[in-house]
Amino acid sequence: MKNQVPHQRIILECITLSFVLLYVYAAMSKLLDFENFKVQLGQSPLLSAHAAWIVYAVPITEFLIAGFLIIPRLRTTALKASMALMTMFTAYIFIVLHYSSFVPCSCGGILEKMSWNVHLVFNIVLMILAAAAILLDEKLKENESFKESYRKVLIWIPAIIVAGTAVVSFLFVSSERLMHYENPFIRRYPRHAAVLRSQLDLKYNSYYFAGRSEGRIYLGNSTAPLQLLSIDENLKNKKIDRIKSAPKDILFQRAMVSVQDKYFYLKDGTVPAVFRGSAADWIITNKFSGLPYFDQAEPIDSIRMVLRSNKGEDLANILGLFDNEKTRKIKYNPQLLQKQVDGIFDTDGKLLYDNNTKKISYVYFYRNEFITADNHAELIQRGNTIDTTTRAKVKVSYLENHTVRKMSAPPYVVNANAAVCRNLLFIHSKIKGKYQDEKVWSQSFVIDVYDLNKQTYLLSFPIYNIRDQKLKTFLVTKDCLYAVIGSTLVLYDLKPIIKKEIKDAH
Template sequence: MTLKPQIRNIIIEIICMLFVLLFVYAAVSKILDFENFQVQLGQSPLLSAYARWVSYMVPIIEITIAILLCIPRLRLFGLFAAFSLMVMFTSYIFIILHFSSFVPCSCGGVLAKMSWNAHLAFNILFVFLAAGAIVLRRGSNDITSHGLKFRSVIMKIGFLAVASIVAVVALFISSEKIMHEDNPFIRRFPSHPAEYVHEIDLKYNSYYFAGSDLSKFYLGNFTTPATVRSIDQSNYKQQYHNITLDAENIYFKKVTVMVRDSSFYLFDGSVPVYLTGSIKNWKINDEFNGIPFFTRAVAVDDNSLVFRSNNAKNAANVIGVFNKKAVTKTIYCRDLLQKQVDGIFDTDGILLYSSELRKIIYLYYYRNEFIVADQKGGLSYRGHTIDTIKHAKIKVASLNDDTERAMSAPSFIVNANAAVYKNLLFVNSKIKGSYESNKLWERACIIDVYELKTNKYLLSFPIYNIGNMKLNSFAVTENNLYALIGSRLAVYRFNQIIKKEMLSR
């Protein structure tokens, strides 16, 4: 059935006005809440790397198309542009729903009230409206060759649709590569990757995380160093365990207890002493003889540990490995830590060990770098956190005829705390990224997650303050993150977006 020209023109006019209304409303909504719109783009799994210029271009394009649709002689060009833009929007939502690692928040305005599936249906409707208006508009110019004209229009529409989809897919692939490998300091905050589920009042703020096994996690206490507090991961039942220790001839200064699987390790690097035992009876049954002085230590297994000491040139920090059964018990890995200022403060950091990967991890406090090494201290690679602080921003002064050193200005901490579980490195960053809210940073501490096997940034999530108390330290198990916040212990449960990344690559 052939439509009369008057009816056809009315239909085209209605469709054009609908697009004008849509684009003007959408553009004005974005401009009025531009900061939020830019933040949402920054959290997009497709456009994160291009959020800045996309946030400016999209409102400009929408307003431009609306103007073209209001000018009769440019209306056809405006319809093609509207069709292309709606195909891009539709492709964007389809990829978000089916191929993205997470689904971000929606756009502003009335569309924010829609679910993503409703938003997809809404966009598809407008794609067909634009295509229909183009066919009606072109078909009205040549009645005698209507069949040929129709095929030509359909081919142009099809080509434009494919080109628009390819453009969005290219943006997605490019943005993903940039975000994971060359991140321009844009964090991704998926919806609830770790949900708050429980809180325990520990009464005191002197606890630290000692470790975990399959069913429990353990807390040490600096004020009662021979007592370990265990908490069941399923029902939060608690027990206290006293380590049997004959320490008459040991002059402890700062005792640390570490639990891994069925063993515990009690050590003090200032003595130095390193003792081991079983959590079945909490009795010391072995001592590592000949161990050097150390400032940090992490158990590797019942025969070896990795440590940090001041045994390098000018008392600088150095990583070492001690194996009580080896012919050469102590091996120093002098090339792992790299000096920038003094070799002491600038190389200060957090020492970790992943038993699943059999890797040593060392995260610097004052720069955006971490080191991954094998059990013998051989360098695997140097990774970087997503912030931009490559050089430690510290000032060091020499005291007492250069026999002592101290910070001469407030330090600029980049990475405050960290934990490792299997192939994932969790970092408590102190640096605010692009498109991030000041309110969020006032209310929470941010945890960034990295994949160690592929050396990629994955995502971020907040750990919220309890009252005016912020995160002190945290530990990670397969299902949970445990956060010490003042004298409180907060439990966060991981959702599938994090759990599926554990040794999934």
């Protein structure tokens, strides 16, 4: 027995020294690359919402345990703390691999070379070593047999494992709730949520998305409003179509085209005029009569449109429903858009309609808000984007005896553009979030994804820059995202992490 004691003490000292070196190394690597560590923790699928304090707590805890391990009278406490910490790290990796919405990048340092599964095994081995060290420490301290020491630690080790696992599980559940429903402006970037498949040079930067019908994407051209470019969903088989029978007596100024189902709509709110025809022959066959002036309009069906006009109080923006077959053709809903400053610039935004869910969406440009309405223009709900700009930051000057309004300073743009696909809302955000990777932010356009049914933020992904060109507009289908960046049309494949969230209307 006496001959074994030095042997056991050497083993205990080796395990203790190994933990000291591991903790010092791990804590130092985090501090030396603190900004990267903070970004990685902020992107964690488990701890994002708690990253503000965990980013400091982890290296401090590692340093403290390392210090306690080398103080003999504190070693027992430090070994139990080591067991608890390794249990939490192990539980973290297990939940990431089996229960989180995505698997993030690995930790820094030499551990970055490990896969998540190898890292899990590595942590389990460290847990076993910590348990062995606790057992040896108890035995040597009391000079008892292994059997007697084992009885004493039999309660401690399971209790530590249960407590450590419970802490990580609680942090995971609370973080998920905060991230989805009360997001503190932290974006999540699952790897390869959307992957670039192909791109096409359009030659000109005047194209916009007119719509999608029967497997083809249609692009209008603001400089040639009667001409449309269509292309299949793989960016092949280009075709040029031209709208026929356009009235010669109408002076179009801002003509735009929408394509929905088998119809096309030629719209110009400055006239105002809307014409409809079949996409089979591109011949105008119907005219919407009695239209008010409008600046945005989206077809709901062959006879109805949702539009934005300046018919509100003090000429403020207002949304309304136009029915071409009713006697009273336009019905406004003044409750949809909410004035903060002047009712025009502060309520500016993007009007959208999804034909599958039969819902209208409106995303404000200058505040963190969007609304959803049914196809009768009745409010369903109001939602918020994850940034913190609750009030539009616009400065308005009134000229010519208060009859003309102009922006007196550049506005603070929050949401630059948006698209809707069934229950998912895709927003091009212009505001940098917490723990944002500087490289991703500077080299891409960030798309935030929201679930309109659940009123939750889901995730974000980048659309990468093409030279110095701007993201003008984008369109989303169940499988792909199409974007016009300057004069280039790009196609991104949406991966299962996004596609599984897309729900058809009930």
